[in-house]
Amino acid sequence: MVLNTLELTTQLNFLVKKGQALLLKHARKRILKDAFFYSVRWSAVAPLCLLLVVAANLWFGRSVWISSGTMLTLAFGITALAFLCRLFVLLGRVQVRRSSALALYDMQLQSADRLQAADEFLHKPELSTFEWAAVADSAVLIQRASIHHLDPLIFAGRPTTARQFALPLLIAIAFVAVTLWLNPQNEAVSFVELPDGQISALSLGSADEQHNEDSAVKRDNTELLTHKVSENSLKVVEVLSQQSALQSESSEKSAATAGSTDEQRAMQSQQQAQRGAGASAQSSAAVQQPAKSKAAGVPKSDQLPDQEPQVPQAQKANSGVSNGAGNSSGSKPASSEKEAADNKAESEDENLLDQDPEHEEDEEQKADSAAQAKASSRKAAVDRRLSASAGSKDVREQANGRSGPGGQKKTRGVAAMLLAVPMPDRLQGTPNPGRTKSIQEQSRPEPDLSGLAAVSDRGSNQATLGTVTQHSDPVWLQQVVRTYFMAGKVKTQAPQKNITESEE
């Protein structure tokens, strides 16, 4: 049997090329996946760095002004850079060996490594009889492999687990949170260092306004600022008192409204911005009131007069999106689009009913502010009625046997029928943990770690003990002991003496 080794080598080379192409294709897929997860980790770098910058700014009392666009660009830029770097590094490392390509055929043809063995033996300078036989044995398989269509491989990478997505998810959440926090369209809470070293929390309509106001604060003299703040605080107090009076009217108006216009939306946004400014002035005034009573010349920050002319500009720039309806606490920014849309609807309803828009806007503003101020302190009325059948619809809904929402359930049933034994249905305390189950786990036997003590470590028995203190007994005890032993000695010596005398 004559083997055409050249032909076999050519065919094997062809198979190697085909196998390598397929393996490279799958390797690239794997690399893409790997590079993606690698780059996701780097996407956290930009938000973290910017957070550090913001924290540093806050620490040093400077204002925060970082646009979300910058952060987005940085984050995506770093991520893309990491992805590309990883991709090129991994692609540079990819190398499909001949044996791997032939192993693919061996696996699919179930030829028990015959192709790999033949390829290896054909590259040897001299072949033994069994190596020739192995090559000849694989010749038929090489022919089969050359016409064999390689099946697409199942992606052999590690299965994607939920854990792999945990980090990207966390980064995305952090990214969104940081973006929202730093978004200049939202109400940004920053700290402005006052000339006397006080740091005052200001609730501003936008970061741009804050920036402008900071410059204004530095520019104005302290007396003028104090005067403006006092004026604004007085205005806010008046507005709040009017709003509480108009609360009932505003609720009726909001119930019977329909339709709107663009001008009305803009006006409503303007009202909210004024409300925010007023509330912020109120908070700043509240902070600075004691200081004012002590020293009239203490500089104060004043935002309201500077903000009022800026509000329409901000509205134009934001194309109708509500700007920072800051309340007194600053914890409920009404900047989201949803809230803005709700506010628009309310304003439309109000404007349809009222003839004098400016007057009605003031009233609505007052009513809303009063309602918001009361909402936090309002508690549901305690409903002590147990029956759910009597009364109107409203009464039936609240008659659930509970003393108000979230309260303790009222006593019912058998417990209520027991005389003089008040027994609530639900007892406060920790619930019963239930049946306990103890699992005996196998403990790993561990060798005794304490090593043998070396002889040299022990103290020598022949070493000097040092000074040994001897306690002397009291004199009377010494006397008693001496008397006792002397008496005993006399007794023992007396018979011996007698014996000696008798012998003599």
Added chain:
Amino acid sequence: MNHVDIAREQAEKFRAVFSSIKNEVAQMIVGQDDVINGVLTALLAGGHVLLEGVPGLGKTMLVSSVSKALALQFSRIQFTPDMMPADIQGTTILMETATGGHELSFQQGPIVSNLVLADEINRATPKTQSALLEVMQEKQLTVGRRTIKMEEPYCVMATQNPVEQEGTYPLPEAQLDRFLFKLVVGYPSEQDYHHIIDRTTSDQKVEVRSVSDAATINEMRAVVRQVPVPEVAKTYAIRLVMATQPGSDYAPDSVNQFVSLGASPRGIQSLMLAAKVQALLNGRYAVSCVDIEAIALPVLRHRIVLNFRAHASKVTADSLVADVLAKVKFPA
């Protein structure tokens, strides 16, 4: 005749000899095909075999049948607790000469033979068991100043009973490592019991003929050593052996947890030789990973020394080898 034809003829002859011996042995031993294959594989690979099984399964008969089929010099040593090394190696005794004088003469022990059956090997003390170390590895025996070379083929086939552990001495690792295979003899199937009854309790006599001889066995051993091993098979065997060693790159968690000592380089030699026999029996002219995988269990199971945790957790060496085979994939 070119190289290919020579190799094919040798491989054909190898398979023919193997099957003829197997058929003869199978006349005496019903069933137990795997055990017979294992014993003959170890014999043709030039190794020794340790047969483990409960009494009555035909271990001793299997070995004696193989010796009859091969027409080899056979000796049986029944290991007992009071046996001494001199009992199996031989000793110098005082002999009377023809002239009436006396002289010291060396009497060879039963270990000097072609096929040695070490029956119940774990009943002898470690001192006596150690007398087999040199002869099993070096194929030579040293007693005093006398060194005796064993005639090829030389094969020690030992049996041990896994249940009667009272008064037994477990084989030391050094001796276990010298066995190429450890074969576990199991119970026969229901059909096999019928054949056993018919052959052993009736008046028909079954005799094993000699179908081969020592020269043929040596020739077959030479053929086995000619079988080439491609790199892929070498890599796989190396990884398998390394996977039995705790702390290695390929070791599965179970090995790291339960194994104190893994297979030695002697293990990979045994793995390769047995895989070569397997390749020839499977009609191949080069070793493949499939051949190595097929003989990995009997080669590796007795080379894994379990730690205390494994004994406490009732983890066996067989399950660990299975873990290793599952972990280590064919290299590509």
